[in-house]
Amino acid sequence: xxxxxxxxxxxxxxxxxxxxxxxxxxxxxxxxxxxxxxxxxxxxxxxxxxxxxxxxxxxxxxxxxxxxxxxxxxxxxxxxxxxxxxxxxxxxxxxxxxxxxxxxxxxxxxxxxxxxxxxxxxxxxxxxxxxxxxxxxxxxxxxxxxxxxxxxxxxxxxxxxxxxxxxxxxxxx
Amino acid sequence: xxxxxxxxxxxxxxxxxxxxxxxxxxxxxxxxxxxxxxxxxxxxxxxxxxxxxxxxxxxxxxxxxxxxxxxxxxxxxxxxxxxxxxxxxxxxxxxxxxxxxxxxxxxxxxxxxxxxxxxxxxxxxxxxxxxxxxxxxxxxxxxxxxxxxxxxxxxxxxxxxxxxxxxxxxxxxxxx
Numbered sequence: 001x002x003x004x005x006x007x008x009x010x011x012x013x014x015x016x017x018x019x020x021x022x023x024x025x026x027x028x029x030x031x032x033x034x035x036x037x038x039x040x041x042x043x044x045x046x047x048x049x050x051x052x053x054x055x056x057x058x059x060x061x062x063x064x065x066x067x068x069x070x071x072x073x074x075x076x077x078x079x080x081x082x083x084x085x086x087x088x089x090x091x092x093x094x095x096x097x098x099x100x101x102x103x104x105x106x107x108x109x110x111x112x113x114x115x116x117x118x119x120x121x122x123x124x125x126x127x128x129x130x131x132x133x134x135x136x137x138x139x140x141x142x143x144x145x146x147x148x149x150x151x152x153x154x155x156x157x158x159x160x161x162x163x164x165x166x167x168x169x170x171x172x173x
Numbered sequence: 174x175x176x177x178x179x180x181x182x183x184x185x186x187x188x189x190x191x192x193x194x195x196x197x198x199x200x201x202x203x204x205x206x207x208x209x210x211x212x213x214x215x216x217x218x219x220x221x222x223x224x225x226x227x228x229x230x231x232x233x234x235x236x237x238x239x240x241x242x243x244x245x246x247x248x249x250x251x252x253x254x255x256x257x258x259x260x261x262x263x264x265x266x267x268x269x270x271x272x273x274x275x276x277x278x279x280x281x282x283x284x285x286x287x288x289x290x291x292x293x294x295x296x297x298x299x300x301x302x303x304x305x306x307x308x309x310x311x312x313x314x315x316x317x318x319x320x321x322x323x324x325x326x327x328x329x330x331x332x333x334x335x336x337x338x339x340x341x342x343x344x345x346x347x348x349x
Binding site for chain 2: 007009012013015016017025028029031032033035036039040041042043044045048049051052053055056057059060063064
């Protein structure tokens with residue numbers, strides 16, 4: 001070890017116990033360590049070393065598996081995050097791109113009235129309608145002023161029938 | 174001791190999970206660390222267990238090695254393992270004492286040392302207190318400097334010097 005080879009024991013002891021005692025201290029340590037060197041400790045069995053190496057290999061494999069599992073779960077989590085973000089992004093984009101919603105309401109008028117592109121026909125129908133409305137107006141005035149001279153009940157019934165007929169015709173288009 | 178370049182390559186290999194690199198580290202350091210454990214415990218079986226534990230811990234902790242002396246780092250782990258073992262042994266001893274009181278005739282002393290293989294040094298080492306014994310063995314087997322040993326033991330270098338000096342002097346006297 002470099003640290004140990006570079007260290008000057010005598011100088012080190014000098015700092016703590018002074019120059020006089022440092023030499024003796026270094027000698028005590030040298031002799032003590034000489035005893036340790038002359039009594040070698042037993043070596044580990046080769047079987048033990050083989051067992052340790054096998055255990056290390058098993059641990060490394062286990063560690064590798066765990067690392068792979070962790071990596072896989074992290075990747076899955078990140079991918080799921082991306083997919084979720086992409087989904088939200090697409091939804092958001094679609095929402096921005098969409099046309100304003102149309103107000104859909106059921107019309108009480110027949111579609112034919114609105115969808116007709118024939119202006120001439122429409123004008124003729126309008127003219128007929130106007131004529132009939134005028135006729136009804138006249139009839140109503142006559143009734144109001146009693147000009148019919150007939151039975152008022154019949155006149156009202158007749159008017160009602162006419163109105164019903166107009167109504168049916170009109171909504172038929 | 175591995176040359177610094179070779180050692181750096183070995184450590185790098187270990188960090189990347191290379192079994193071959195770990196195998197070389199085991200070959201390089203097993204003998205020294207085994208000697209350290211054996212001289213501290215005086216028992217081969219216990220030393221076998223502690224050595225296995227050390228290398229298993231090495232696999233777990235190699236990622237946290239941030240340079241400096243690898244031997245010091247390795248022996249710091251070994252030292253922690255030894256003190257953990259010592260604490261566990263003391264706990265067991267206490268339990269054993271309680272059991273002994275309950276079943277005086279049934280429980281015999283646990284065999285702590287390999288009495289058949291033990292040498293004179295081991296006998297005398299066992300007479301030293303555990304802390305001094307650990308310091309002497311740490312210095313001898315790790316081959317670390319006093320500065321490094323003081324750092325491993327988290328104590329001032331003066332304390333380390335003084336403890337080791339007294340311990341070795343006492344051991345020498347006991348061995349006479």
